[in-house]
Every structure is written in C-alpha cells, then in structure tokens.
Amino acid sequence: MARQVKYNFEGCVALVTGAAKGMGLSTAKAFAEAGAATVMADVDMASLQTEVDKINNSGGKALAVKCNVANEEEVSSMIDLTVATFGKLDMAYNNAGINTLEIKVADLSRADYDRIVSINQNGIWLCMQYEIRQMLKQGSGVIVNCSSLAGHVGASGRAAYSATKYAVIGMTKSAALEYATKGIRVNAISPGMFETPMADFITKGNREVLKEMTKAAPIGRLGQPEEIADAVLWLCSDGSSYVTGETVAVDGGYLAQ
Numbered sequence: 203m204a205r206q207v208k209y210n211f212e213g214c215v216a217l218v219t220g221a222a223k224g225m226g227l228s229t230a231k232a233f234a235e236a237g238a239a240t241v242m243a244d245v246d247m248a249s250l251q252t253e254v255d256k257i258n259n260s261g262g263k264a265l266a267v268k269c270n271v272a273n274e275e276e277v278s279s280m281i282d283l284t285v286a287t288f289g290k291l292d293m294a295y296n297n298a299g300i301n302t303l304e305i306k307v308a309d310l311s312r313a314d315y316d317r318i319v320s321i322n323q324n325g326i327w328l329c330m331q332y333e334i335r336q337m338l339k340q341g342s343g344v345i346v347n348c349s350s351l352a353g354h355v356g357a358s359g360r361a362a363y364s365a366t367k368y369a370v371i372g373m374t375k376s377a378a379l380e381y382a383t384k385g386i387r388v389n390a391i392s393p394g395m396f397e398t399p400m401a402d403f404i405t406k407g408n409r410e411v412l413k414e415m416t417k418a419a420p421i422g423r424l425g426q427p428e429e430i431a432d433a434v435l436w437l438c439s440d441g442s443s444y445v446t447g448e449t450v451a452v453d454g455g456y457l458a459q
Contacts, residue, residue, distance in 0.1 A: 209435050212237035215288040216438070217280075219271055219329060220298030222249040225348070225396065228427035229295050229434050234262035236435065239288045243269040243280055244298070271298045271325030281332040291336045293344045293438040296329045299366075304359030315362045322366035323373075330377055334386060342385035344438045347374050349392045351453055367392075371449050378447030387446040389437045394418075394453030396425040419454030 209232075216233040220226035221242035233240045234257045242264055244250045250266045257264040265287055269280045284291050299322045302314060326347050337343030352360060353367030371390055378388040395418065416423050433452045436442055451457045 207432055207436070209236040209439050211293075211435075211438075214238045214292040215241070215284065215290050217241045217243065217284055217291060217294040217333070219243045219269065219294075219296055219325075222246040222253065225393065225427045225430040226295070226297040227253055229297065229431040230264070231257065232428070232431035232435055233293075234264055238293075239263040239265075241265045241267055241280070241284045241288070243267045243271075245270050270321075271296075271329055272320040274328050277325075277328045277332050281336055285336060290340055291333060291343060292340075293346075294329065294333045295346045295348070295434050295438075296326045296333075297348045298325055299348060301363050302360065306359060307361045310362060318362040319366055322363065323369045326370055327373060330373065330388070334377065334381060337386050338381075338384060343387075345377070345386070345388045346434050346437045347388070347390040349374070349390045349449055351392055351394050351451070351456055353392055353449070354451070354457055374449065375447045382446055387442075389442075389445060389447065390449040391430065391433050391437070392449055392451045392453065392457075393430055394425055394451070394456045396427060396430065419456050420459065421454035423454065425452065425454060
C-alpha cells in the first residue's frame with residue numbers, strides 16, 4: 203500500500219517495540235523512510251536483524267535491539283543503547299504485545315493471564331518510564347502506545363487481553379497529564395482488525411474467518427499495517443502538536459456504530 207502522506211523526521215531518533223513484523227515493522231520502516239534514525243526492538247532477533255539490514259542497505263539508519271518489554275533490565279538497556287548510539291530519543295511507539303486464542307475467563311490459567319499482563323500492560327508501563335526519564339532530560343518527546351478496540355469494548359474469550367488494553371488507555375491519559383508541561387506528549391492508538399501475523403494467529407490462519415471479521419468494520423475491509431504507521435507518524439509529528447492524552451481509533455469505523 204502506497205503511503206499518501208510524507209513526513210520529514212531527519213535528525214530525529216525513533217524507537218519501535220515489537221518491530222520484527224506486522225504493525226511495528228511497518229511503523230519502523232515508515233520512520234526510517236522519513237529520515238529518522240530508528241531503533242527496532244523485538245525478541246525475535248533473526249527476523250528483526252533481517253529487516254534492519256534491509257533498511258540500512260537501502261540508505262536508511264536502523265539499529266536492532268533484543269528486548270523483552272516485560273523485563274525491566276532489558277528495557278533500561280534498550281533506552282541506554284538508543285541514547286549511546288544516536289544521542290537522544292525523540293519519539294517512541296510502544297507496540298509490543300501478545301494475544302491468546304479464544305478462551306473464557308474461568309478457563310484461563312493464572313500463568314497465561316500473568317504473561318499477557320506482563321507484556322501488554324507492564325511492558326508499556328516500563329517502556330514509558332524509561333522513555334520519559336530520557337525525554338525529561340531533553341525537555342521534549344512524543345510517545346504513542348498501542349491499545350486496541352478491546353480497550354473500548356468487551357472481547358468475548360479475550361478478557362485478559364482486553365484488561366491490558368483498557369489499562370493502556372488509562373496509563374496514556376495519566377502520563378499525558380503528568381508531563382503536559384514538560385514538552386512530552388503521550389497518546390495511544392486503537393487498531394481494529396488488521397491484516398497482520400497476529401490476525402492470522404487468532405483466526406488460526408482461516409481466511410474465511412478473516413473475511414467474516416471484515417464485515418464488522420463499516421469500511422468493509424481489513425486494515426493494512428501501513429495505515430497504522432501513518433497514524434503513529436502523524437501523532438509523532440508537529441501536525442499533532444496540540445494533541446495529548448488522546449486515543450485514536452484506527453478501526454474502519456467500528457467504534458462509530
């Protein structure tokens with residue numbers, strides 16, 4: 203999908219977690235195409251390094267960092283390496299997250315619940331902590347957190363996932379209020395159903411199920427990862443300089459119903 207809006211982030215440093223595939227990868231590529239030095243973090247280093255090499259070989263500037271966002275030491279090291287390599291951190295898209303196959307509340311194990319919370323909720327909290335500490339030193343910065351439609355409405359069979367995505371919106375609003383006078387903006391996005399590896403996972407690769415899901419969006423199709431990238435880049439740009447504490451639904455009109 204061709205990107206319709208062009209941004210200039212020359213001289214900026216961007217960080218994307220969960221950057222090896224899907225929406226994170228598309229967003230990292232978009233930052234790099236816009237001229238930003240882009241730190242790409244993920245636990246899947248093989249896939250990540252391949253994508254980073256592609257960016258660097260095509261004239262961009264990217265760095266691969268292995269990071270489990272649920273691990274505070276790794277998150278701290280990720281920010282330290284970003285600053286050591288590129289000197290600062292201007293913008294961050296906290297995208298890393300996991301989902302589960304459909305399972306009811308009474309059947310979900312404590313271990314699986316804790317794992318989802320540790321990555322989707324605690325991971326974003328940890329990333330924001332260390333990103334904000336660096337941005338405070340600089341006096342500026344922009345953070346975009348990834349929530350979901352499941353952070354606005356109930357999702358049958360995905361209570362733990364939904365809980366974390368509601369939490370992301372709450373954390374985003376609170377952080378935005380806390381740092382609004384410090385030159386730091388914090389927003390979130392709520393993707394609808396997108397054509398990504400996660401969609402394949404939750405539908406077990408059943409294309410017919412995916413087709414049925416498209417009917418839930420008034421726009422009548424699945425979203426493309428590049429459309430998330432466009433939303434994130436706008437929120438990180440001067441074009442949204444008066445926007446903070448907001449959650450932007452990128453959902454083909456689902457929440458408008």
